[in-house]
Amino acid sequence: MDVVDRGNSGLSFEMLDPAPVGVAVTRGPGHRLIYSNVVYRSLVSDPGGGVSVEEAFSESVLPHYLPLFDQVHATGEPVISTAEPAVPIRGRRDLGERFFTFSLSRVVFGPGDHGVLVVVMDVTEQTTAARRMTANAEERHRILRRYESLMRVSADIFWVTSREGYVSEPSPSWERVTGQQWENYRGQGWLGAVHPEDRPATVESWSRAVAQATEMWEHVYRLRTVDGGYRHFQLRAVPICVDGQVVEWVGTSTDVEQQWQEQRRQRLLDRAAAVTTQLHSLEEMLGALADVIVPELGDGCGVYLVTDLTDERHGGAPFVIERLATAARPGLRRLPPYSEEQLPAGNAFVKAVRRRRPLLKRFPAGSPPPAIVPTGTLPWLTANDANSVLVLPVVVDGAVPAVVCVVTCGDRSPISQADISLLNRMFDHAHDALSRAIRFQRAQQIALALQYSLLAEPPRLPGLQIVARYRASPAAAEVGGDWYDSFVLPDGVPVLVIGDVAGHDLSAAVAMSQLRNMLRALAMDRCEPPGEILTRLNIAMESLSDDVTATCVYARVEASDGGYRLRYAAAGHPPPLLVTAEGRGRFLEGAVSPLLGLPHHGTRVSQVEPLPPGSTLLLYTDGLVERPGEHLDRGLERLRSLAESVADEPADRFCDTVVSGLPTSGLDDIAVIALRLPRP
Template sequence: MGAVGQDGESGLAFETLDPAPVGVAVTRGPDHRLVYTNAMYRSQFSDPSGRVPLEEAFAGFVRRHYRRQFDHVYATGEPVVTAAEPEPSRKGRRGDRERYFTRSLSRVVFGPGDHGVLAVVTEVTEQTTTARRVTALAEERRRILRRYESLIRVSADIVWVTSRDGYVSEPSPSWERITGQPWEAYRGQGWLRTVHPDDRPATVRSWARAVGRATELWEHVYRLRTAAGGYRHFQLRAVPICEDGEVVEWVGSSIDVEQQWQEQRRQRLLDRAAIATAQLRSLEEMLGALADVIVPELGDGCGVYLVTDLIDQGDDSTPYVVERLATAARSGLVRLPPYSEERLPAGNAFATVVRHRRPLLKTFPTGSPPPDLVPRGTRPWLEANDANGVLLLPVVVDGTVPAVVCVVTCGSRPALRRADISLLNRMFENAHDALSRAIRFQRAQQIALALQYSLLAEPPQVPGMQIVARYRASPSAAEVGGDWYDSFVLPDGVPVLVIGDVAGHDLNAAVAMSQLRNMLRALAMDRREPPGEILTRLNVAMESLSGEVTATCVYARVEAHGAGHRLHYATAGHPPPLLVSADGRGHFLDEAVSPLLGVPHREGRLSRVRVLPPGSTLLLYTDGLVERPGEHLDQGLERLRRMAEPLAGQPVDKFCDQLLSGLPTTGLDDIAVIALRLPPQG
């Protein structure tokens, strides 16, 4: 049949509903007997197995699910509409996806007292599913957003959003909680006010570079002032949010990494200190390297003081002497001179630290250190640089306190913390063995140097002339060497200058040097002979010395000659004397050259005479001043000449000091110099 119930009794033609795109069903009578269904309805609700006729299936379906609605419409004529209602489960459709229908029930009249129900059914499964999916997705997004917002409120990290040009554009509750800065204060670029002043310029440059280049990931570390007071290190990360290839905003986070940063810094400083002490041998260099590790990481200034004279470290009444060996200062502060020596009273804080072997940390108003806290020569530096705290740390080596480290904080920098003191202690504990070797080496060198100076005479005072001598021991050798100088006045009133170098760098060389100096003095005082003859007789006398001794030497007499002076000199295997005129022209005197002393040489040694210009400077020196490994001696001599010529107008003591400090030397050999300055013209 084309349609159920097409019996012609009603006089209604339902065939026109067959092609309708909605399902249509018509019932008749109070028992809702199905009399018509169109093709769409049958396709939607027929039994898939075909075992149950549509009329029977419909009757059971209405009886189970919709009898009340059908009865209501039949009895009252009031329509009933249900929208997007899920299909009740039906036998044969179990396991299928859920379907949704919009239904409309209305009364239809067949004749007087004869009516039924018209059911129009539209399947809206796709629309309903899509709508519900969108609704569920929106709700999920709202739930995620609420969860994210709650997480941000309780998180220890900071999350922030900026505009495309890098200005903070949205409030951040986490920023306000951690920094204490309200929204109006940190919006735009106001957040920079909480960044440490020292970190601010680098942070601005790095962020501007990231924004300008639209960097995929920006990372940076800075110190941030927190609401609790003080600064902590934060790791910043930010990424750009892009739409259609254009940056529309930046989202970033700031994570507290203070503990991690402190651990990394601690290890970095310990590694640097270990490298410094492993590569150096001199105590001064080693302490200077450790001071450079401390500044500016832990303090703004640092001085390391050697306790050079303390009779009894357990006696509270004993005064003592400290010797400052190394200093360091951060950029912008003037470094204290690395060397000073002071005798301190027994009540000074240094004495307390040394005797009790415990660190002492003092904080005080900016630029107002208490009295007797530091040596007198250090106090003006603290006042001038707005010091606010000083740590005195005893360095314990082999059971004694040979040194005290003074670490200073200045300006707005907070005082050192307990963790900083612990780190400094660890640093010097790790350097214990190296410091112990350096201290033993220095003490041996000091003894050797005292012996060396005892063998060297002070130059004589000669009217109208200035004679200055300098001796610099090798910083890498603990034993005395064979370099020497001498100056004395002969019986005829003529001053003599001598410089020499005995081969070797040990006690035997020092003994031989002392013997040669005394023999040369005796030979020179005995006869008024040319310098070459004096050196010839000295070479013969050396045969009486035990062992094989070789040496170099320059012997020079400065004699009056008319209204001026002349030089009578001889050289035995030694670098030539340098003569620098008052107008700054220098040249070497290399005419009177003969072999070194201590080798057979039966011929007489040469002497030469040279007129000395008024105001000129005569310089005698040992080879440590000019020799460098792998370099020809002529290069060292030329370097000395170029350095000496501009110093011709300096006082003769500064002339010598600037040569010693300005010329590059190896540090492997001792250096001795002696210079004579003649009076100017007239």
């Protein structure tokens, strides 16, 4: 840079006075200050006049930067320094830490006469802000590194997502635990490793946390691990914010399977103890325990009462079981609570009871072995892709009064040894309550055995199917007066009978037995219309105690024009129900006469009704439809509606559903007998 000499007054630098930056000029190798503008003087000298610009320059600034001045003066190469800290100036009061950016360049006054042009800018504010941002970034990075190191010690998985909640960085720990690769779990791909049943709740919870920028998000889900099984993980995530805005999420996933199992174990034990303490009957207790087991330990559960009978009614079969309760997880059809089956001695179910040890079978989904469960349950296992079955005998006071059957289905892990141990502990905790209920139940079993001895097994007829069920009142330990009967007359016509002797004690059972035998004898003696048979039975009852009364329906199933018709009579009994194969039901309300045991003059009437192909005729006692304080018509309508809904079910399942699917008082016995006609 060349400058012009303007006489004795020196060089003309006034043109630099308005510059918004500090400007100074030196001359000669000694760097004598010959010019400074207002801005430069304000930056270097003391505004209060304590230190002049010449003094500050010669005593503080120049000595500090002398090598740079010499270099520029000698070579002519400019020097630029950015954000240089201010040089302390003697006598100047402390104005805090300041930073300057300056440049030094050579100026030419004449041949061999050189100087240095100094341009200075105060960048304290910009430098301080930049340093603050750098410090904040370094602090954040250090905190994140420290947090990540801590998480690697305390958590199994460490992960980072974008502000929108999508996985944005690879996680070696996630890959190690789940076996998923980065291209599979990035974004929302990680959901593929979450248990299908837990995905909806996880997505909903995480989406809500991201939308609301929750301070701390916590959630538990099941995660598929590298070995293919599922384990429970505790998720925690926090938002990382800059200037009040979320920029990303940092989270951990910690394996809490053992802790979760312990908590579940205690929760189930507490629930099992609570339900058995509050209930009294064995049926109620076992039903409540089934609801505790499902869905926590299985997808389905059946509870069976074991009756070891060898009487004539059961054809000498070594085992008769009655299903008392069922449970199924949401989405699976629940089997009727009540059913009755006979099991051969070689059945695995029977062997488990005999040995008093649990039996666990695992198998391909939907392919259960045929002898592991009662026959009526096998189609349910196949239809719902069952993959394991546990038959667990319930041992109480040295006996096996009941058996619990637990099933897992579909993708659910089969029942484990830990589950079996937990189930055993549940029933051990409930032992005292079950023992009290079983003492009452044993008295019922004795009464039930007596009752069964008075009832006949329905005959097996070509083309016709007859099924009967008897269910004792859970509230009484005595035999009752309900009965059913079915036999074939000398003329080849099948007969169905249902009746109910008033009372619920031993005398009622004795009267029932006498009445049943008398009716059989009268029917076999003469093949008369049903009304006339009931007329003669009413006369014969005079030989019994005066206070014996009973209701009865007597029905003949007669062949007619390639089909069948029903000829029947009813004495004070609820009307028979006829349900067509198409599911339309109606009550047969003709041929009605008063109770048996009351004076009645004249012959009781009979009625004839056609029986459509595939239809079902149901005879039943009043315990099925009567409830205290309710009109009988409501109970009858419930029965008709339920029977119509299961008209296409097999006859045995039809009866099981009818017996267990209606709200009853529980104060009376229930007897039913059903006739299923052949389809065309």
